[in-house]
Amino acid sequence: MNDQGASGMVIDCESIGRTYREGPGKLTIFSDISLRVAAGETVSIVGSSGAGKTTLLNLLGGLDQPTSGDIRICGERIHRLSEGRRALFRSRNLGFVYQFHHLLPEFTALENVMMPCALGQQSLKDARERARSILEQVGLGDRLAHKPAELSGGERQRVAIARALVNDPQCVLMDEPTGNLDEQTANSVQAMIESLRDRLGTAFVVVTHDTGMARRLGRVMRLEQGQLHEDHEVAP
Numbered sequence: 001m002n003d004q005g006a007s008g009m010v011i012d013c014e015s016i017g018r019t020y021r022e023g024p025g026k027l028t029i030f031s032d033i034s035l036r037v038a039a040g041e042t043v044s045i046v047g048s049s050g051a052g053k054t055t056l057l058n059l060l061g062g063l064d065q066p067t068s069g070d071i072r073i074c075g076e077r078i079h080r081l082s083e084g085r086r087a088l089f090r091s092r093n094l095g096f097v098y099q100f101h102h103l104l105p106e107f108t109a110l111e112n113v114m115m116p117c118a119l120g121q122q123s124l125k126d127a128r129e130r131a132r133s134i135l136e137q138v139g140l141g142d143r144l145a146h147k148p149a150e151l152s153g154g155e156r157q158r159v160a161i162a163r164a165l166v167n168d169p170q171c172v173l174m175d176e177p178t179g180n181l182d183e184q185t186a187n188s189v190q191a192m193i194e195s196l197r198d199r200l201g202t203a204f205v206v207v208t209h210d211t212g213m214a215r216r217l218g219r220v221m222r223l224e225q226g227q228l229h230e231d232h233e234v235a236p
């Protein structure tokens with residue numbers, strides 16, 4: 001696991017911008033966004049559709065390159081790493097959860113959660129033990145051998161969260177983690193994220209349209225018209 005760099009921040013981005021080419025012109029989504037997230041902190045990012053929330057999350061996760069500015073994750077400028085080193089860095093330090101679980105249908109819950117361990121140094125036995133333990137922590141100790149089709153929507157999302165946590169990342173990036181769930185299931189997944197946050201000391205950055213969930217998770221930032229600012233109306 002990397003340390004958190006000189007600033008002590010898990011995420012420290014300074015004045016980042018992302019511009020897309022659009023035919024002969026350019027589309028600037030944002031040009032000057034700064035964000036710092038401390039170890040164990042949970043930050044939700046809200047904002048209207050098309051504001052650039054997913055774009056920002058992809059930059060934080062090293063899945064996209066900024067047009068300008070500096071992104072440090074655990075002290076490392078990920079956008080400057082080669083593709084191979086970036087992939088390794090991501091697998092060691094970051095976890096990802098999306099609106100749709102993206103589990104592999106032919107594998108069991110346990111095998112799906114073990115997958116990210118394949119990039120690491122762990123033995124198969126250690127990886128299985130780690131995956132089993134994290135599945136127990138998300139309340140799925142009795143669903144290890146179930147394939148995704150044999151799980152409910154909420155259970156699948158719990159498996160996806162367990163998979164994001166299996167390598168003990170410093171930070172988990174979530175894009176609409178409850179967006180595909182009914183209200184009751186969304187509430188239970190949200191409660192689980194809160195409990196993991198309190199127990200594991202992992203930082204979470206959660207993109208969501210659910211301002212109620214954002215408020216309950218803690219610090220809320222709003223991305224609007226290219227600006228990211230603290231949202232005190234939504235904040236508790």
Ligand SMILES: Nc1ncnc2c1ncn2[C@@H]1O[C@H](COP(=O)(O)OP(=O)(O)OP(=O)(O)O)[C@@H](O)[C@H]1O
Pocket residue numbers: 020021027029047048049050051052053054055056
């Ligand atoms: N690869 C791309 N090329 C050009 N434009 C893009 C690309 N990816 C995203 N965009 C544009 O960037 C803007 C921001 O998109 P983004 O998906 O980040 O918004 P969002 O805030 O996450 O929206 P939503 O809440 O609807 O998911 C949109 O106008 C989108 O059309």
